[in-house]
Amino acid sequence: MGGPKQNKRVLHEDDDDAYERDEAIGVEPLDVVAMRQLLESMGADKFEPRVVSQLQEFVHRYVTEILVDAQEYSMYADKQTIDADDVRLAIASRLNHHYAQVPSRELMMELADKRNSIPLPPISNEYGVRLPPIQYQLITKESDRQEQEKLQMLFALAQKLLQ
Structure with a gap:
């Protein structure tokens, strides 16, 4: 031996x-x-051989993080050692916060059907650059400025008439 x-x-x-x-x-x-x-x-x-080493690195990092979290939970509970409940809590916490839960296929199909039921907007027959509707274009004249100028002219005219 x-x-x-x-x-x-x-x-x-x-x-x-x-x-x-x-x-x-x-x-x-x-x-x-x-x-x-x-x-x-x-x-x-x-x-490739690198896949094995990358997976080993991931497993090592994941297990280390789980054990560190379990140790923190154990210390918070004023326990001297880490028990299985601390490890389970650390795993559940990490699963809930770090990894996204994939929605079910049925839910995704329902959402896709709902989205696909809305028709696309019609494509215009105009040629050239397609611009957004006129109210959303920044190249149009500023109606606010023109309205302010008109109001100022009317105010000045009203003051002259009142004098």
């Missing part, structure tokens, strides 16, 4: 030389093997 552990694969080894030793004898870490098997079980037979 006290023999060398050269060919053993451990999930997380604390040895500093573990990576170099595994590379030298061609042994993949257990988490890499598990990630490859997971990808293959989902039908991804061909993928």
